[in-house]
Amino acid sequence: MLEKGLKGSNLYKGWMAFLLCLIGVGVLSYSQQYQYGLGYTGMSRDVSWGLYISQFTFLVGVAAGGLMLVLPYYLHNYKAFGRITILGEFMAIGAVAMCLLFIMADLGQPIRALNVMLHPTPNSMLFYDMIVLNGYLFLNVLCGWVVLHSHYKGVKYPKWIKPFIYLSIPWAVSIHTVTAFLYCGLPGRHFWLTAILAPRFLASAFAAGPALLMIIAMILKRTTKFDIGREAQDKLVTIIGYAAILNFFFVGCELFVAYYSNLPGHMHTLDYLFFGLEHDGHMYNNLVPFMRFSMGAGLIAIPLLFASRSKKSDGMLVLACALLFVSLWIDKGLGLVLGGFVPNPLEYVTEYYPSLGEIAITVGVWATGFFVMSLLYKIAITVTLEHEA
């Protein structure tokens, strides 16, 4: 079945070559980082996690978002999702692969990564994160491959895979919950210390993951004969829309608690993210334009999304999904992690600017994820279309 991924149109080959170039630049940059140490990046004593961990956090969400595509079909026998469950599973594989690569890129001693397994430490949330992420990767590779292979053979998937499919559903929730627990269990980091963090992570994940899938589905509709169908498309809009509304409701809850309670510790980071924070006569606000754009784009995207359905406009739909995806990426892939370090525990303000090499590595990891995803999608779509023909 793998050979289906090796043949394709010029567009496909061009796209894969483009991704390979980005990966190459990323690998070169990483070899420099490996030689020099993590000082290669813009991270510092005060902002000790940067782009890598923030991308990791966001992508765990994209992976968990696959749940929303799998659950209706397998649990509620919602037939219209028959074509997108496999896309959801393969998207999760790509996203988890990126997560693991980002973690490796962020380690000061990547060679020692296996120490997490050699010295299992159940009181560390990172230990559980390792288990759930690798478990989720395994489950999605297994379920996705077995289901697709049965499809390829023209038979229904075997019964023994069912328990694994059912297991993957709560497992998707667990990956993002545990990832939220990495942050919200730390004393003295007020911005993260909120019980709503895990629910908020899940809400944004259930919007961001399906939004990305919708964009991919629309591209596939244009470039191949693969169409997920109007009914599935409309249902996805409902899922994305409500998840996005929930996400912004949770953001509103955070803003209310901080500003109505007037607790300085709770307001500081939000001030920094949305208005800028003054310290020693200097204004620190490098994330303000991003965060304001994120809020604006997200709030415009929701009505646009629902309007695209009544207007039956695919262009509008893609625009709405893209706006929403970028909005949630900024919110979680930049603001949440970087903001948590400002101000630092001693109330100093240090701003973080990623280095060029760090950005190249980040782009390289994203390209790797999309390479894996494209390859898997190519196989899945070829098999599906051949099966139908």
Place this chain on the structure above:
Amino acid sequence: MDSKRRKFLKIAGISAIAGIAAPSAFNSLLKGEAFASGGHGHQAESHGGGHEAAPTGKQYGLVVNVKAFADQPGLGEKCIHACHSIHNVPDYGNKKDEIKWIWIEKYENAFPEHSHYKRNEELHKMPIMTMCNHCASPPCVRACPTQATFKNQDGIVMMDYHRCIGCRFCMAACPYGARSFNWRSPRGVDELGKPFIKRRNPDYPTRMRGVVEKCTLCNERLVHGLQPACVEASNGAMIFGDLNEPGSEINKVLKENFTIQRKPSLGTKPSVFYII
């Protein structure tokens, strides 16, 4: 490392996997046990509590007499030099790569939760010596995925530089900013060829890049019956001892003086006390 602790962690892990996944529930369970066995009953000062140290075993700690440091200009710098020179702490000359085990902080930064409205000028000029608090309940140890940072039998929060994977979870977890990361190799030299470690002390290991480090309360000196280097250099402005030994000098000082701790409301039970 304490083998009992290791065993305990294993059992804790199995029970956690068996269903007590929520760490908070798990923690409160542990706390309940500790109070029941210690006969404390209900904790009256649950908010802003955590002033007590670990109930059993050794718990080394420090008392810092801030007034004495204010009265003797240059004393703080002397203590820092004593520590950093014997521990091969590199000096990169920039804030981004900075590594520090002990340093001088302003009052409002060391104690940010104390009110600064209508501030006492003298107080705010005082040099506050800050370092790892060797908490009785350290969040960094809880966060570390490899037990590279762990609580020693004598209450010291230790570092295993050979096990640390450099994930920096402990840095995010520490509410005192006490941890530094080796962003580049401390064994190297700058553009002018000057080594980052001015004069290497062969009796203490240098670190490699990619690991976290911090104050270890001079455990390497304690085993030889010496005091921590900063305490020795402090002219009596710092007092070191076992907080759980009733007759110790540090306990006498703590009984006779009003002291404060950094961020006691976080429940970390810091072992460093300040006489203001």
